[in-house]
Amino acid sequence: MLKAQLLKHLLLSFNAFKPYEVMMRNLTDVIWSSIEKVRWWCRGDVRWLFYGVLIAYIIFACGWAIWQAQPLILLLISSNIANFSEHSMVYHY
DSSP: OHHHHHHHHHHTOGGGGHHHHHHHHHHHHHHHHHOHHHHHHTTTOHHHHHHHHHHHHHHHIIIIIHHHSOHHHHHHHHHHHHHHHHHHHHHHO
16 A cells, blocks of 8 residues: 555656645745744754755644544544635735
């Protein structure tokens, strides 16, 4: 089962991961430009924040959400994450 999932993701190419990258970039941009303490903690290098947020999301998605949650719960979580990302960009600017 795991091999089939990995093969499916490899065959979908990088376009399948584009929404996740955009969401991570938006969230990173909002955090970076809003919280000065984060900029100090990352020593002025936004890559620390971007990859930290990305790793936290991957751990959450692969470690808990895929293996533990019911399908309806996954749908609710993903829709709320998408709304959070969209609205944070709207209210940020």
